[in-house]
Amino acid sequence: MKKQTFWGGVHPEYNKQPASEAAIQILPAPEQLVVPLQQHVGAPAQALVKKGDEVLAGQRIGEAQGFVSAHVHAPVSGSVAAVEPRPHPSGKQILSVIIDNDGQDRWAPLESHLDPVQLSRDQIKEAVTAAGIVGMGGAGFPTHVKLAPPNQAAIDFFILNGSECEPYLTADHRMMVEYAEDVALGTRLLAKACGAKRVVIGIETNKMDAMQALRKHAGNIEIVPLAVKYPQGGEKQLIKAITGREVPSNGLPHECGVIVQNVGTVLAAAQAVRDGRPSTHRVVTVAGAGVQSPGNFLVAIGTSFQQVIDAAGGTKGTIGKVLSGGPMTGDAQITTEVPVVKATSGILVLSEEQCVLPDPMPCIKCARCADVCPTYLLPMRIERAAILGRWDESEEYGAMDCIECGCCSYICPSKRYLLHYIRLAKNQIATVKQTQSN
Numbered sequence: 302m303k304k305q306t307f308w309g310g311v312h313p314e315y316n317k318q319p320a321s322e323a324a325i326q327i328l329p330a331p332e333q334l335v336v337p338l339q340q341h342v343g344a345p346a347q348a349l350v351k352k353g354d355e356v357l358a359g360q361r362i363g364e365a366q367g368f369v370s371a372h373v374h375a376p377v378s379g380s381v382a383a384v385e386p387r388p389h390p391s392g393k394q395i396l397s398v399i400i401d402n403d404g405q406d407r408w409a410p411l412e413s414h415l416d417p418v419q420l421s422r423d424q425i426k427e428a429v430t431a432a433g434i435v436g437m438g439g440a441g442f443p444t445h446v447k448l449a450p451p452n453q454a455a456i457d458f459f460i461l462n463g464s465e466c467e468p469y470l471t472a473d474h475r476m477m478v479e480y481a482e483d484v485a486l487g488t489r490l491l492a493k494a495c496g497a498k499r500v501v502i503g504i505e506t507n508k509m510d511a512m513q514a515l516r517k518h519a520g521n522i523e524i525v526p527l528a529v530k531y532p533q534g535g536e537k538q539l540i541k542a543i544t545g546r547e548v549p550s551n552g553l554p555h556e557c558g559v560i561v562q563n564v565g566t567v568l569a570a571a572q573a574v575r576d577g578r579p580s581t582h583r584v585v586t587v588a589g590a591g592v593q594s595p596g597n598f599l600v601a602i603g604t605s606f607q608q609v610i611d612a613a614g615g616t617k618g619t620i621g622k623v624l625s626g627g628p629m630t631g632d633a634q635i636t637t638e639v640p641v642v643k644a645t646s647g648i649l650v651l652s653e654e655q656c657v658l659p660d661p662m663p664c665i666k667c668a669r670c671a672d673v674c675p676t677y678l679l680p681m682r683i684e685r686a687a688i689l690g691r692w693d694e695s696e697e698y699g700a701m702d703c704i705e706c707g708c709c710s711y712i713c714p715s716k717r718y719l720l721h722y723i724r725l726a727k728n729q730i731a732t733v734k735q736t737q738s739n
């Protein structure tokens with residue numbers, strides 16, 4: 302089987318089993334849910350409810366503010382206990398609607414369409430916007446914004462990202478196996494919404510069961526096998542592997558005529574356009590050496606990380622870290638009392654031994670970091686400039702093109718904190734630019 306791929310990358314331990322083989326379990330919604338009004342890139346939604354209000358499941362409780370924003374809906378019926386700041390997986394305190402679940406699962410009326418593929422491009426976009434769908438792979442970018450690229454850029458290629466190259470995470474894999482028909486429908490709908498003629502699903506070859514399941518429903522959608530390599534699911538790497546096109550430096554996929562969407566996002570789109578269901582639930586992987594029974598759970602947005610970990614049998618041994626997302630790009634959490642949000646792809650519970658960080662040693666100029674960098678950077682040069690506080694120099698070396706995949710830090714034999722310093726440089730460059738524009 303011919304496998305397409307990109308230049309660079311690494312082969313970390315994937316640790317996908319046993320979660321990849323476990324069917325998705327439905328987790329009953331808890332007694333109280335914390336639903337943040339910001340679960341997306343852009344402006345926070347504005348609360349439409351106040352303490353004491355009754356809400357129905359699927360009811361809009363947060364109104365998007367502007368184009369780059371997203372609506373927020375109640376995942377359960379019940380009453381609003383408070384609207385107040387609460388801890389969020391981003392590490393910030395975010396204004397959230399706290400809902401006491403009445404256990405009745407009473408839904409607001411939903412507008413369904415029996416033949417959704419007959420809807421116009423605009424009707425599909427309207428349904429996606431109304432449902433508050435955002436990128437569910439972790440980025441949280443509002444999907445309706447991605448479907449309407451600036452200057453009406455012509456899109457001829459739509460790619461469903463079925464790579465899920467991040468170690469431990471298996472939620473996309475299980476969705477492709479168990480909801481293949483809806484994933485194919487959502488792919489068709491979003492491809493139509495952006496006007497793409499060529500529609501492709503790219504899947505790494507460690508998910509042959511997902512490929513087989515999707516083939517039954519793919520119709521004229523092409524399925525492209527991809528090499529198992531990290532970060533195969535990075536947008537720029539996926540586009541290069543499938544189309545041979547390069548996204549311009551500092552640019553976005555629409556600039557080369559391509560739109561990429563995640564598996565959870567197209568599944569949410571199918572359910573929104575066909576069934577009128579807003580984005581109130583998602584599939585989350587719980588994995589890592591510190592969890593008893595790794596698996597995938599369909600959970601209501603607003604369920605706490607701790608409740609999902611408990612559903613996986615709780616923790617075992619001494620815990621080193623809990624991450625939102627995978628080990629390469631995930632964010633360490635300071636508490637497990639944060640809610641699952643639309644972009645929570647996984648909860649990774651690492652043991653103490655997995656979190657030991659060796660002290661960095663001097664650079665031996667082996668260039669292995671440059672050999673694996675999928676964006677052709679010289680990570681050791683950017684790191685050096687950042688350590689010296691030379692932000693101009695780190696920008697000249699292309700710091701802003703870093704996709705923060707972590708391959709350089711992973712491969713470095715001297716265990717240098719390359720990505721840490723590159724992120725610092727990116728933040729400083731952005732701050733300097735912001736100050737200059739004010």
Ligand code: SF4
Pocket residue numbers: 670673674675676677678679680702703704705706707708709710719720723
């Ligand atoms: S420099 Fe950035 S893009 Fe390149 S390997 Fe390091 S983290 Fe990845």
Ligand code: SF4
Pocket residue numbers: 663664665666667668669670671680681712713714715716717719
């Ligand atoms: S991989 Fe590490 S030791 Fe090798 S050149 Fe890069 S920073 Fe230096």
